[in-house]
Amino acid sequence: MVGITDTYGGEAPAKALEELREQIVGSDPWRLTGFLLPMVEGQGSDLERSQTYHVPGENPLDATTRTYAAIEVACLDLIGKSIGLPVCDLIGGRVRDEVPFSAYPFYKHAGGGGEGDDAREDEYGEALSPETLTRQVVQMRAKYGFGSIKFKGGVLDPDIEVETIKCLRRELGPDVPLRIDPNCAWSVETSIKVGKALAEELSGGGYLEDPCAGLEGMADVRKALLAEGIETPLASNVAVTCFADIPKSVQLDAVQIILSDHHYWGGMRQIQHLAKVSKMFGIGLSMHSNSHLGVSLMAMAHVAAATPHLTYACDTHYPWQQAKDEIVAGGRVRIEGGCVRIPDQPGLGVELDYDQLARGRERYEKCPYRKRDDEAEMRKHVDSEWTRALPRW
Amino acid sequence: MVGITDTYGGEAPAKALEELREQIVGSDPWRLTGFLLPMVEGQGSDLERSQTYHVPGENPLDATTRTYAAIEVACLDLIGKSIGLPVCDLIGGRVRDEVPFSAYPFYKHAGGGGEGDDAREDEYGEALSPETLTRQVVQMRAKYGFGSIKFKGGVLDPDIEVETIKCLRRELGPDVPLRIDPNCAWSVETSIKVGKALAEELSGGGYLEDPCAGLEGMADVRKALLAEGIETPLASNVAVTCFADIPKSVQLDAVQIILSDHHYWGGMRQIQHLAKVSKMFGIGLSMHSNSHLGVSLMAMAHVAAATPHLTYACDTHYPWQQAKDEIVAGGRVRIEGGCVRIPDQPGLGVELDYDQLARGRERYEKCPYRKRDDEAEMRKHVDSEWTRALPRW
Numbered sequence: 001m002v003g004i005t006d007t008y009g010g011e012a013p014a015k016a017l018e019e020l021r022e023q024i025v026g027s028d029p030w031r032l033t034g035f036l037l038p039m040v041e042g043q044g045s046d047l048e049r050s051q052t053y054h055v056p057g058e059n060p061l062d063a064t065t066r067t068y069a070a071i072e073v074a075c076l077d078l079i080g081k082s083i084g085l086p087v088c089d090l091i092g093g094r095v096r097d098e099v100p101f102s103a104y105p106f107y108k109h110a111g112g113g114g115e116g117d118d119a120r121e122d123e124y125g126e127a128l129s130p131e132t133l134t135r136q137v138v139q140m141r142a143k144y145g146f147g148s149i150k151f152k153g154g155v156l157d158p159d160i161e162v163e164t165i166k167c168l169r170r171e172l173g174p175d176v177p178l179r180i181d182p183n184c185a186w187s188v189e190t191s192i193k194v195g196k197a198l199a200e201e202l203s204g205g206g207y208l209e210d211p212c213a214g215l216e217g218m219a220d221v222r223k224a225l226l227a228e229g230i231e232t233p234l235a236s237n238v239a240v241t242c243f244a245d246i247p248k249s250v251q252l253d254a255v256q257i258i259l260s261d262h263h264y265w266g267g268m269r270q271i272q273h274l275a276k277v278s279k280m281f282g283i284g285l286s287m288h289s290n291s292h293l294g295v296s297l298m299a300m301a302h303v304a305a306a307t308p309h310l311t312y313a314c315d316t317h318y319p320w321q322q323a324k325d326e327i328v329a330g331g332r333v334r335i336e337g338g339c340v341r342i343p344d345q346p347g348l349g350v351e352l353d354y355d356q357l358a359r360g361r362e363r364y365e366k367c368p369y370r371k372r373d374d375e376a377e378m379r380k381h382v383d384s385e386w387t388r389a390l391p392r393w
Numbered sequence: 394m395v396g397i398t399d400t401y402g403g404e405a406p407a408k409a410l411e412e413l414r415e416q417i418v419g420s421d422p423w424r425l426t427g428f429l430l431p432m433v434e435g436q437g438s439d440l441e442r443s444q445t446y447h448v449p450g451e452n453p454l455d456a457t458t459r460t461y462a463a464i465e466v467a468c469l470d471l472i473g474k475s476i477g478l479p480v481c482d483l484i485g486g487r488v489r490d491e492v493p494f495s496a497y498p499f500y501k502h503a504g505g506g507g508e509g510d511d512a513r514e515d516e517y518g519e520a521l522s523p524e525t526l527t528r529q530v531v532q533m534r535a536k537y538g539f540g541s542i543k544f545k546g547g548v549l550d551p552d553i554e555v556e557t558i559k560c561l562r563r564e565l566g567p568d569v570p571l572r573i574d575p576n577c578a579w580s581v582e583t584s585i586k587v588g589k590a591l592a593e594e595l596s597g598g599g600y601l602e603d604p605c606a607g608l609e610g611m612a613d614v615r616k617a618l619l620a621e622g623i624e625t626p627l628a629s630n631v632a633v634t635c636f637a638d639i640p641k642s643v644q645l646d647a648v649q650i651i652l653s654d655h656h657y658w659g660g661m662r663q664i665q666h667l668a669k670v671s672k673m674f675g676i677g678l679s680m681h682s683n684s685h686l687g688v689s690l691m692a693m694a695h696v697a698a699a700t701p702h703l704t705y706a707c708d709t710h711y712p713w714q715q716a717k718d719e720i721v722a723g724g725r726v727r728i729e730g731g732c733v734r735i736p737d738q739p740g741l742g743v744e745l746d747y748d749q750l751a752r753g754r755e756r757y758e759k760c761p762y763r764k765r766d767d768e769a770e771m772r773k774h775v776d777s778e779w780t781r782a783l784p785r786w
Contacts, residue, residue, distance in 0.1 A: 028482075030478055031487065032486065089421075090423070094424065095427050095430055243672070243673045244673070250640075273669035277670055279434070279636070308430050309434065
């Protein structure tokens with residue numbers, strides 16, 4: 001019997017897991033999560049861990065919590081399989097059977113992207129304007145039934161992005177929550193300007209995610225918007241990425257919605273702790289997503305199913321992955337009505353397709369990257385001199 | 394197979410459990426804790442729940458969390474027994490095999506107390522002076538090996554209680570942590586006076602517990618002591634009794650150590666959440682105790698074993714119970730070297746002695762009380778006019 005898990009790729013995460021091999025092999029999965037807990041609990045409370053200048057999965061300061069999370073999920077999957085129970089019922093019991101996810105539209109060039117892909121594999125086509133982005137969303141909603149839209153901005157001029165949100169609102173009507181996430185690309189001033197321009201569009205379950213960098217900047221935006229009577233909450237997976245960030249965030253009222261991620265917060269039980277903290281402070285909770293396949297999607301669904309205080313549909317990049325890359329046996333996990341349903345199968349509810357895994361490994365060997373490098377991608381496709389400027393606008 | 398649990402006695406708790414019978418009988422213990430979680434998570438965040446004027450177990454505002462906790466422990470015991478694992482390893486895995494408890498000396502008259510008991514059953518005798526209280530502690534340490542002393546004050550004049558702590562310090566030497574808990578019997582002024590008088594005696598792992606009532610009073614005491622350079626932390630199981638109390642406590646720096654109690658915080662997993670919150674804010678965590686027998690002692694030990702951020706030895710009234718009252722099969726749980734060791738047996742690691750349980754039930758039927766009533770006891774033994782005055786000094 002095998003417990004499976006999924007975490008960030010590349011050499012450093014693989015090495016971290018290799019280094020624990022001796023402690024893991026032959027151990028009891030029920031006990032291992034307690035035995036290794038110092039990897040999570042041993043953190044100091046005063047670390048400066050903001051991910052502003054790191055992409056998730058590359059922040060050296062949460063390396064041990066990421067490694068722990070990967071092991072915890074494998075332990076829970078193995079335990080679930082060994083006793084015939086879904087993971088969500090091992091960690092307190094599910095509070096929902098279906099977990100809502102949101103559509104995650106991106107501006108993009110035409111073409112599938114990735115090594116060896118060609119334009120014929122791109123089901124969504126180019127989206128570099130309000131209208132084409134809106135078309136992408138309509139198409140994605142038709143396929144998956146998403147009830148909320150989380151739009152990745154910070155790519156084009158803020159005025160175009162504002163117009164994109166307005167276009168989405170016109171197309172989707174008043175009841176679909178809209179969110180925009182420019183990945184800290186804006187100054188405080190621009191953030192406030194956008195917040196004002198979209199006051200109505202982001203109300204009713206929407207939010208403004210990481211408009212600018214840092215807790216102080218977020219707090220300034222919040223204060224300025226409130227002064228105008230605009231209650232759009234600010235969400236973050238950048239300014240608050242660990243428990244040590246929370247006291248200051250609360251003090252400054254910098255972040256009103258935390259975007260959790262079991263992959264780097266230290267696993268499923270840490271997300272349950274985070275949910276309690278968030279509830280206690282009246283902070284909303286949603287879930288951040290990196291690119292991922294079906295194993296992570298199911299892990300996200302299980303922890304969300306067992307977390308009562310989850311107040312927004314979760315993010316997922318899953319629609320951007322293709323069946324040919326899926327490593328889950330039986331093909332892609334189904335998202336219907338915008339939701340992933342907790343399956344009756346034990347553990348995470350999925351098994352690996354080892355042929356597909358081998359195919360992924362083959363592609364990895366051929367790929368020149370050993371860690372995520374957004375700048376390198378941008379230089380390849382957009383501008384050979386591209387660097388990440390914060391703020392850009 | 395039966396899952397056992399223990400909670401507050403009396404008519405109201407029994408009725409609350411009876412009312413859930415239909416939902417509990419025939420349900421899956423893995424799922425029931427999630428299904429009933431709204432009993433804990435449904436609380437508002439703005440309830441005024443201070444226990445200042447309630448004894449633990451009689452606060453109407455945490456009735457549902459108490460009921461939930463009782464059910465959760467039964468579920469975990471049943472699960473553990475069904476798959477052959479100790480409870481601590483079901484909730485994340487133990488971080489320690491032995492759980493330290495502290496001695497809990499009380500001023501007392503001679504005699505065993507309780508219905509039908511006589512003085513011959515009182516192994517500790519009268520303790521109404523510094524010397525006799527110290528003798529009680531020495532005796533209790535010799536029997537159980539406790540490494541910390543938590544002394545219940547608020548009974549005699551504060552000067553006598555100060556002298557009692559000093560007497561304990563002289564007898565026990567500099568390395569045994571000493572705590573004093575007058576159950577809010579002092580004014581802010583008296584609390585500060587005692588805090589100053591015992592600055593040295595309560596340092597090195599000791600604390601001042603609930604010297605006065607309310608978060609504001611505690612904060613005033615803290616501020617005054619810090620102004621004198623006295624860092625004695627204030628502990629509480631009165632001013633902070635639920636998650637909703639924590640934000641204000643943090644803001645005021647009112648409580649530096651939370652005395653958790655899974656019985657009224659909503660169960661074992663809620664205590665794990667509380668531990669994370671406490672760690673995040675640099676708050677210490679220990680454990681409150683009411684009178685209890687072996688089932689509760691084991692539940693306390695299991696949750697403590699699976700809670701990394703437990704920074705002080707836990708309280709227990711267990712030495713004050715007698716073998717003739719124990720409902721655990723095989724007799725009293727052993728406390729050695731001041732610790733309860735997590736047994737290899739599954740679940741809580743204890744089974745009920747149904748004959749003893751029947752005996753307890755018989756005594757309950759004969760007893761005139763249906764809820765805890767400290768004033769009635771005091772009127773019986775001390776002063777027929779006794780009322781609880783806060784502050785008394």
